[in-house]
Amino acid sequence: MSGLAVVGAVRDGETVGLRCVGGVVAAIGPGVVPEPGDETIDAGGMPIVPALVNGHTHAAMTLFRGYGGDLPLMRWLREKIWPAEAKLEAEDVYWGARLACAEMIRAGAARFWDMYWQPEATARAVEDAGMRATIGGPLFDADGGTAEVKAQANEDLAALQDRGPAIGAALAPHSIYAVSEELLRWASEQAAERDIAFHIHLSETEQEVEDCVKTHGVRPAAYLDRLDLLGERAVLAHGVWLDEEELELIAARGATVVTNPVANLKLAVGGVFPYPAARDAGVSVGLGTDGAGSNDSLDLLSDLKAFALIQRHASGDPTVLPAAEALEVASGARAPLLGGGAGSLTVGAPADFLLLRGNSPELGIGDLASGLVYAASGSVVDTTVVAGRVLMRGGQVEGSEEIVARAAERARRLGIG
Numbered sequence: 001m002s003g004l005a006v007v008g009a010v011r012d013g014e015t016v017g018l019r020c021v022g023g024v025v026a027a028i029g030p031g032v033v034p035e036p037g038d039e040t041i042d043a044g045g046m047p048i049v050p051a052l053v054n055g056h057t058h059a060a061m062t063l064f065r066g067y068g069g070d071l072p073l074m075r076w077l078r079e080k081i082w083p084a085e086a087k088l089e090a091e092d093v094y095w096g097a098r099l100a101c102a103e104m105i106r107a108g109a110a111r112f113w114d115m116y117w118q119p120e121a122t123a124r125a126v127e128d129a130g131m132r133a134t135i136g137g138p139l140f141d142a143d144g145g146t147a148e149v150k151a152q153a154n155e156d157l158a159a160l161q162d163r164g165p166a167i168g169a170a171l172a173p174h175s176i177y178a179v180s181e182e183l184l185r186w187a188s189e190q191a192a193e194r195d196i197a198f199h200i201h202l203s204e205t206e207q208e209v210e211d212c213v214k215t216h217g218v219r220p221a222a223y224l225d226r227l228d229l230l231g232e233r234a235v236l237a238h239g240v241w242l243d244e245e246e247l248e249l250i251a252a253r254g255a256t257v258v259t260n261p262v263a264n265l266k267l268a269v270g271g272v273f274p275y276p277a278a279r280d281a282g283v284s285v286g287l288g289t290d291g292a293g294s295n296d297s298l299d300l301l302s303d304l305k306a307f308a309l310i311q312r313h314a315s316g317d318p319t320v321l322p323a324a325e326a327l328e329v330a331s332g333a334r335a336p337l338l339g340g341g342a343g344s345l346t347v348g349a350p351a352d353f354l355l356l357r358g359n360s361p362e363l364g365i366g367d368l369a370s371g372l373v374y375a376a377s378g379s380v381v382d383t384t385v386v387a388g389r390v391l392m393r394g395g396q397v398e399g400s401e402e403i404v405a406r407a408a409e410r411a412r413r414l415g416i417g
């Protein structure tokens with residue numbers, strides 16, 4: 001069976017070839033050469049590394065980039081985002097998500113975890129872009145309407161499930177403060193029944209923790225556990241204020257935490273996700289950008305630097321997070337659920353990988369992992385391959401100009417820009 005072959009790539013200082021067939025790595029090593037019928041890429045000495053996994057975002061919010069970004073959170077939501085979102089059409093979400101996909105491919109992500117309205121439109125955008133994503137429409141019943149929210153979620157899930165290997169469906173209750181206990185319990189049952197993931201914002205602000213303790217008598221992770229929501233299918237975005245007891249509980253239950261350091265800094269949440277304690281407790285951890293409305297970049301390599309810096313700074317210990325370990329967090333290697341087996345280029349792993357500009361100013365000298373974390377941004381990515389398909393070559397994502405133009409048109413329709 002023919003596939004895609006890469007020759008002349010460099011891994012750990014050694015020249016290697018790689019073949020992928022049927023979307024997975026079929027062979028990798030010094031002696032691997034193309035077989036008849038293979039599409040072949042000559043890497044010309046470029047380093048080959050696993051692609052990245054963006055563990056938490058709201059892809060179509062590229063439409064709201066820079067819109068009211070200097071307002072405090074609640075004013076930003078009430079005065080800017082929610083009124084604009086009330087006018088959203090599927091085509092807005094589609095082009096916003098296409099723009100997000102183009103940015104993520106350019107910066108080396110192969111897959112992402114998304115929470116946004118009209119999730120079927122995001123799924124179409126992901127398929128057309130050639131990426132992979134686990135997608136959920138946000139559940140939100142702070143203003144009532146629980147029955148309608150459930151009906152909409154059933155509709156969304158029907159449109160997301162059984163679309164093929166590129167798209168995973170998820171239940172995505174927005175947060176413990178925007179979703180009733182009844183709806184959280186329902187989401188828990190649905191996720192188990194359908195055997196799909198569960199994606200929620202948790203412990204993002206100190207206020208959320210205080211309110212949770214006041215209302216439910218326990219901190220956020222214990223509250224989720226009480227609702228049977230803290231199992232292996234749970235992805236918890238943020239986790240800034242998790243304490244050690246909560247981290248032990250999350251580790252014991254097998255849930256995953258996704259840290260979003262740049263969004264946390266921009267929204268001034270006032271704390272830092274306790275990564276060293278999470279790692280030591282055995283928690284699976286991934287890295288996310290969050291949406292372009294609150295980051296505003298989807299360049300995970302840039303956020304990787306922020307992640308490493310903030311952890312070193314907060315702990316007062318420059319040895320707390322080695323560069324190679326930080327890179328593993330960004331490639332999903334430390335969170336099996338997020339990456340679906342990605343994160344290492346071994347036979348049978350998803351054929352999601354990058355060829356890097358090894359002779360660029362940022363990567364030309366010194367240790368590759370250190371260069372990627374501290375010197376590089378997404379601009380060092382030359383080639384992005386997802387499921388054995390070349391989505392970018394030479395740093396150019398095909399169709400980018402049209403995608404930017406169409407997304408800008410949709411943003412103007414919503415009254416932005």
Ligand SMILES: [Zn+2]
Nearest residue numbers: 201237290291
């Ligand atoms: Zn978010």
